[in-house]
Amino acid sequence: MPSSDRYHNLIASSAVHGVWMRSRREILLSELDQQHASTLQIITRLDALLAATGDEPGRGSESSRLHQDLANALQSYQAFKHQRLFDPIIRSGPPDKAAIAQQMKAECMMLTQDFRGYFHDRDREAATRHVNAALGNRGRKLLARAKAHIIRERWFVERMLLPPAEARIFGADLRSSGG
Numbered sequence: 001m002p003s004s005d006r007y008h009n010l011i012a013s014s015a016v017h018g019v020w021m022r023s024r025r026e027i028l029l030s031e032l033d034q035q036h037a038s039t040l041q042i043i044t045r046l047d048a049l050l051a052a053t054g055d056e057p058g059r060g061s062e063s064s065r066l067h068q069d070l071a072n073a074l075q076s077y078q079a080f081k082h083q084r085l086f087d088p089i090i091r092s093g094p095p096d097k098a099a100i101a102q103q104m105k106a107e108c109m110m111l112t113q114d115f116r117g118y119f120h121d122r123d124r125e126a127a128t129r130h131v132n133a134a135l136g137n138r139g140r141k142l143l144a145r146a147k148a149h150i151i152r153e154r155w156f157v158e159r160m161l162l163p164p165a166e167a168r169i170f171g172a173d174l175r176s177s178g179g
Helices: 003-053 057-091 095-127 132-162 166-175
Strands: none
Touching: 003 057, 003 132, 057 095, 057 132, 095 166
């Protein structure tokens, strides 16, 4: 095969790989955006309810439904991002991206534990009809943390999924942001 043919094949192969990488990146980011949109919608509705009622027992059924919707959305979102994003990057990504993915996964797991504790305490207090404004405030703080985490996480995931040539441009951004 003449060297010009090998060069042409290499360029064509790189172009196809680049298109595949961009397509895969776009698919993952689209799925991530869908997860974010549904989770943020529930967070917004629940936050408004907690702000208005302090999670008073009189609003129990609506509040309980939104809390359950949030628990389901967070579980689905966590499974998606760990299985489809973080774990593959941790296993086979460049060391700097793997370290960031590991940190984001750890932060997610801590937030999940905090939500589980909140949901447990809320369920226990709801059973005794003692759900109150203090618990509602705790819930609102967790919702604010979750919202901030989602926004920050989107920024990092977008950069972690960049093809290597483009990722080098943003490498300084990833390192200087403190992970």
